[in-house]
Amino acid sequence: MSEEYVLGNDQEELSRLKLQHDLWRDELLKLWDQSSLRDAKKILDLGCGPGYTSLDLLKYNRQQAQMTSIDISDNFINYLNYQLKEEKLDSRGQAKKSFIENLNLEDTDFDAAFCRWLMIFVQNPEKAFQQVYRHLTSGSEFILQEYVSYDSMDLVPDYPSMKPVVDAIFKSWKAQGGDPNRGKHLPSLLEKVGFKVTHLQPVAKFAQPQDPFWQWPDSFYRSFLPRLQKSGYLNEQQVQDFFADWQAAEKSPGSFFVAPTVINIIAKKL
Ligand SMILES: C[S@@+](CC[C@H](N)C(=O)[O-])C[C@H]1O[C@@H](n2cnc3c(N)ncnc32)[C@H](O)[C@@H]1O
Numbered sequence: 001m002s003e004e005y006v007l008g009n010d011q012e013e014l015s016r017l018k019l020q021h022d023l024w025r026d027e028l029l030k031l032w033d034q035s036s037l038r039d040a041k042k043i044l045d046l047g048c049g050p051g052y053t054s055l056d057l058l059k060y061n062r063q064q065a066q067m068t069s070i071d072i073s074d075n076f077i078n079y080l081n082y083q084l085k086e087e088k089l090d091s092r093g094q095a096k097k098s099f100i101e102n103l104n105l106e107d108t109d110f111d112a113a114f115c116r117w118l119m120i121f122v123q124n125p126e127k128a129f130q131q132v133y134r135h136l137t138s139g140s141e142f143i144l145q146e147y148v149s150y151d152s153m154d155l156v157p158d159y160p161s162m163k164p165v166v167d168a169i170f171k172s173w174k175a176q177g178g179d180p181n182r183g184k185h186l187p188s189l190l191e192k193v194g195f196k197v198t199h200l201q202p203v204a205k206f207a208q209p210q211d212p213f214w215q216w217p218d219s220f221y222r223s224f225l226p227r228l229q230k231s232g233y234l235n236e237q238q239v240q241d242f243f244a245d246w247q248a249a250e251k252s253p254g255s256f257f258v259a260p261t262v263i264n265i266i267a268k269k270l
Contacts (some may be wrong), residue, residue, distance in 0.1 A: 006163060009073035014050050016219050021052035023216045025201050028053065028116065028145065029060075031264045035143045038062055040112035041151060044135060045069040046100050047118025051080030057114065058089050065112075066092040068105060103131035110135050116145040119186060123177030129193040136269045146203065148183030148263035153217075155257055159245040165225065168233035183263035190267040200267035205259040209250040217257050221246065253254065 037043065041063050045054040048069035058067055071077055080095040098104070100115075101124050113132050122128050132142055150169070155162045173180050189196045200212075207213040225242065228234045234242075249255035 009075045012223050014076070014079065016223050017049050017173035018052060020216060021056075023213055025056070025166055027136070027262070028056070031143065031201075031266075032057070032060060034264075035266050036141045037112055037114065037143060040125045040141075041065050042066045042107070042110045042112070044110050044113040044132070046103075046113060046115035046132065047071055047121070048076070048080060048095060049073070050076045052093060053084060053114065053116055054080060054093055055083060055087065055089065058093050064092065066111075068107070069095040069250045070094065070098040070100065070103065071095065072097065072099055084217055100128040100131060103128075103135060105135060107136045109137050111137055111140045113140070113142045114144075117147070119144065119146050120150075120173065120180055120182045121176070121178040122182075123181065125186065126193065129189055129195070133193050133195065133269060138269055140269045141198075142190070142264040142265075142267045142269070144186065144263075144267075145203075146183040146186060146263055146265070147180055147214075147260050150180030150260040152204075152258060153260040154189055155245060155249055156255065157248060159239040159255075161245040164234065164238045165180070165221075165228075165242050168238075169224075172228060172231060180260070183265075186263070186265055187267075190265070194269065196270050197265065197267045199264065201264040203262035203264060205262075207257045207259070209255070213259075214257065216259075217259070218246075 022178060037057065038061055040061060043057060043065050045057060045067060048054050048071050051069055054069040069080060074097060077095045077097050084090040084093045100122060113136060119125050151166055153166055168181055169222065187200060190197055205213065225234065225239050229236060229239050
């Protein structure tokens with residue numbers, strides 16, 4: 001399994017993930033409010049990245065919960081462990097390097113697990129879920145926020161350069177074993193490994209160019225499209241056409257961005 005996650009783990013991706021976290025935080029809190037996370041005592045944050053969710057979750061929880069966060073990126077793990085110390089949360093939280101598929105912690109008595117935008121990149125989601133299941137006690141919840149129909153992403157009313165971009169994203173993530181539409185398969189996989197799915201909800205979002213949320217797709221395209229070009233999934237003309245359309249949309253009243261639909265899932269280990 002490659003440790004190089006398709007979007008990278010450099011400073012640019014770290015900053016993009018922070019912006020993304022801030023812009024999606026409301027949706028995260030709405031999901032957490034529906035779950036047992038506020039009163040959990042021992043939490044897993046899976047595919048934590050630089051740990052923006054881990055740090056928020058430690059503050060959100062009212063039981064002084066212990067947390068273990070895992071990711072495959074040394075950079076992100078080191079960053080989170082540093083932040084935990086800085087914020088004097090290191091007695092409650094620690095970050096460790098592991099693939100979710102190979103999760104093998106000493107403790108198997110966690111009472112909640114959480115992941116956001118991880119399963120879309122995982123090569124073997126069934127194995128991953130089996131490992132999570134094994135680390136949880138009965139009655140625990142596994143809370144997920146992932147994409148369900150990534151191909152709903154669009155720039156409207158009519159910007160034809162978006163389709164090749166969406167196709168290229170699918171090809172590049174799938175080439176590394178991921179699936180932008182993975183959310184469609186997660187509820188049945190969770191049931192297959194023994195969880196009971198108790199909550200399913202879609203999250204749909206639009207953005208007009210003047211909205212703060214516009215920065216989310218804008219920062220993603222600026223960082224990821226050059227990579228897609230470099231790796232041959234898009235050619236120079238397709239990238240130029242896309243940014244020409246993107247700029248045209250910014251100046252055209254009534255144009256808007258349709259975000260890829262997200263799925264909220266809560267599953268219980270009975
Ligand atoms: C889009 S980021 C999301 C980070 C964080 N969950 C958040 O919502 O801000 C995806 C993260 O998953 C990690 N990742 C990818 N494949 C993984 C795997 N098989 N096991 C554990 N982490 C993985 C990447 O290194 C990256 O940090």
